[in-house]
Amino acid sequence: MTLWIAILLIVVALIGGVALGFFIARKYMMNYLKENPPINEQMLRMMMMQMGQKPSQKKINQMMAQMNKVQDKPAKKK
Incomplete structure (x- = not known):
């Protein structure tokens, strides 16, 4: 029991x-x-404006793609 x-x-x-x-x-x-x-397109746009750059949609898309690529790399190694 x-x-x-x-x-x-x-x-x-x-x-x-x-x-x-x-x-x-x-x-x-x-x-x-x-x-x-997590950072989004609006945050990137504000950061670029604060740095004195004119944020075009192409630049923002490139930066988002690069950030996603960098974030995905460590996950693939595991």
């Missing part, structure tokens, strides 16, 4: 740990994205 209780407690602890870990990771990522939002 005590063996079944021990097995049940282990299974419940594992499920609880997985659920708790999921919610902690979710909260961490939500806070991270709130503090460091």
Whole structure:
């Protein structure tokens, strides 16, 4: 009888740990994205204007493509 209780407690602890870990990771990522939002075309346009450049759509598209290419490289190595 005590063996079944021990097995049940282990299974419940594992499920609880997985659920708790999921919610902690979710909260961490939500806070991270709130503090460091991903860059978009509007942000690039503002950065270029602040640097004294006239932001054309072609330049913005090139910069976005380059940034996406750089972000995808480390993911492919894994």
